[in-house]
Amino acid sequence: MDFRRFSKTAALATMGIVITASSAFAFTAKSSTALNVRSGPGTGYNIVDALYTGEKVNVNKCTKSRKWCYVTHSGPDGWVAAKYLKRVGGHKPKPTPTPYPSDPDITFGFQFGSGGSSFTFGFSTDDGYTTPYEPKPHKAKICFYSNAYYKGKKACVDAGTNNRLLSPKWNDRISSIKVIGDASVTVCKHKNYKGICRTIDNDIPKLGFRLNDEISSFKSYRY
Structure with missing residues (x-):
């Protein structure tokens, strides 16, 4: 077995999974109200911009708590409260009931060999983000x-x-x-x-x- 070739293949496979996971998550959403854009995921961070009602943004990632998402748009990019984002087109993600389960890992594995012998390699990764949770807005x-x-x-x-x-x-x-x-x-x-x-x-x-x-x-x- 050529372990150098195997290591290279595994590394490329790992990179492919990470890129796929990131690309699959990104989607377009619009703001349901005038909304602050902050430099970090929380109200303690500075306000860097604001979205107007109905403005479309690209959602790149969200925190595990499902409360904040990082968005890019025609202005300073930053973090916004996820509950005021509505996905544009496609399936709208359903709210996850409390308590929230831990985010599922992305798994990958392959097997090779011949005859009665084989070798199996597998790994899992978690990009730390998930689809935003959308509860009913508070007053x-x-x-x-x-x-x-x-x-x-x-x-x-x-x-x-x-x-x-x-x-x-x-x-x-x-x-x-x-x-x-x-x-x-x-x-x-x-x-x-x-x-x-x-x-x-x-x-x-x-x-x-x-x-x-x-x-x-x-x-x-x-x-």
Whole structure:
């Protein structure tokens, strides 16, 4: 037996399996809402871009938890919340019931030999990613208050809502903000999202002096 030839064949077979597994996973999806794109798989990572509702992206891989997927599109690429992605065309992956089973390994094996003797070689690999889990979306809202500490007049909008210029009742009159569920909001001092802007993904009981009673436009997102 020529073990050098065998090793080369096995190595090529291994490479082929890895490439096939990666290529088979990639698919096209669209965002079901305005959605933040982050530098890593979690809300603690920086926001690098945002998808608009219905924007198509290429899904390259997802975490084992099925919560985050890495996407590429016509803008900075990054990680988005998988539950707001909907596969375009083909079979829609079914949600996996809790508890989630471990991801199946990809296995490969071959046998060669003649007569009564044979030699079998096999291996398995796990690329660490799986099809995104798509549970029902949670409530995601942004609530604005005219006074600090969530007092005074109140107005709530669903995540994904944008406003280039607030009405006179709210323009330059927001002092505190609550973020409910899987949401974040970018607030700006001037209309059309200009001037000083700040992205908020947690409750703010009292806005700083640069934005307190100075907000004129906002964009909100789901994770």
